[in-house]
Amino acid sequence: MRRGDGRPGTATDSGRAATNGHGDGGHTAVTNGRAWRTDPVTRVELRLDAAVENLPLLRLVAGDLAMRRDHDLDTISDVQMAVDEAAAALLEVIVGSDTLCCRFEAAPDAVRVSLEAWSAAPAGPDQDSLGWRLLTALVDVVRVSVTAAAGGGHRVCVEFTRTPAGSEAP
């Protein structure tokens, strides 16, 4: 199931380093006259309806990105389950919001996911739930933040990082 690096990206001026818009200086390599993107990090941002029916979509994106960065099958599965549990926990707690914002960042050494939504209530996810226990067992670090939003209400954010050796596998 693994895929190698060097997937074709957007063609750029051949042979010259090109910015990837993230300020870290993306790179291209030229083979057979075509430019191939070789950035070590792949980033995706999604804004979608805040509904559990979208969990399969989040799992799909997280799994695909982890696969592209050549992570092992357990890491890919763990990232998929972690994003599912993190999003479900967030959806459970947000009040009066219809949009979920998700950022995925996949590098060879780690996958990072950030999930954020507006909420009328200043509460973070239930950290005693079965799903939260599973989430924290599957990833290296989980961070929760609840901050005041501009214009009222709160921004509730759940972020996690998973490295290939980061699970509590028995």
Added chain:
Amino acid sequence: MTRDDRIGTNGAAPTGVGSNGVGPGSVGSSGAGSSGAGASATSRVDGSRGVIVLHGEIDHASVGELDAHVAKVLAAGVTEVAVSFGSVTFFDSACLAALVRAREAVVERGGRVVLSDVNRYALRILELTGLDAVFAIEGQVRAS
């Protein structure tokens, strides 16, 4: 007598769930193939044993099907609920919580919940949550 019912997840209201007045194999409007999330379940009652076969992805959105099948076999008076994971491609804590609820109900009758056709990754998740000690796990653990 064995009764075999299939309920598909297609986002529609769960009509037919738990209805007993329909013939074998005719409950629900769709099978696994028509579900957007690729999830469905079947169940049957063999004497005192309720057998639930899960298919596809059992998550927070689709777990209602599992609950419905558990309620159905419990209503038939079973004392053991066997849940097959052989065709499951993904499950999360919602599925595990449903199984815990099923266990609570069946233990009151002196029964148990048995999980079968569990693969290596599913066993790992059960171990991470400590639920491998709560459920009986039947048969060989599949490699994938």
